[in-house]
């Protein structure tokens with residue numbers, strides 16, 4: 608499995624759009640790994656996760672071709688993950704992709720459908736509503752949505768995903784808080800090759816509900832190891848950072864021993880695709 612991180616920031620980006628805090632000033636100056644755009648990833652070049660407005664800039668930057676894309680998983684309807692209007696551009700005349708091509712199917716919870724339904728067109732742009740813990744088959748992947756602990760006072764029904772292909776499994780858990788016992792019981796019996804964890808709070812130890820930081824990431828690794836869903840071969844990644852809890856990339860690596868710290872453009876490869 609080849610996981611490419613296209614965007615690795617929380618909603619406001621790093622540097623944040625209107626911010627001149629120390630971290631944002633540093634990121635503006637140093638650039639490179641310190642600059643983070645809005646959240647999204649791409650699996651094996653064919654399965655896209657999330658689609659913020661920045662996805663267009665990422666398509667250009669990484670020489671991708673979204674006209675070939677047939678499947679997009681959406682975690683939730685926050686604007687840094689789901690730019691509904693952009694999907695409307697899949698239709699004529701905004702795109703000249705012929706109708707003989709397979710449609711682009713967007714997958715997510717029902718609130719995502721409610722937002723996009725005015726843009727849908729059969730055979731061109733479709734939406735499939737997912738139900739937590741009910742796996743769906745997408746190409747060679749088995750995708751299991753989990754209910755995320757995020758925006759808990761809203762009714763946006765956020766999801767995070769377990770994506771399996773053959774012997775490999777990716778846990779992509781962003782915009783969620785610590786795993787619940789229910790989550791862990793559904794992870795039992797799986798063996799993750801890659802675990803990507805929400806690290807929005809970074810070095811800050813905040814107790815609001817909806818995101819994680821370094822401390823929680825280290826704890827979640829212990830929990831996954833304890834239930835047997837991870838082992839010494841599992842690659843752990845911290846991702847989805849806010850400027851508020853962020854320190855420079857190298858410093859973040861020191862604070863997360865055994866983790867990869869994501870950056871825009873980072874590729875993690877496992878199994879056959881790693882050869």
Ligand SMILES: [Zn+2]
Nearest residue numbers: 617618687782
């Ligand atoms: Zn987010």
Ligand SMILES: [Zn+2]
Nearest residue numbers: 626628631850
């Ligand atoms: Zn800032």
Ligand SMILES: [Zn+2]
Nearest residue numbers: 683685757782
């Ligand atoms: Zn969110």
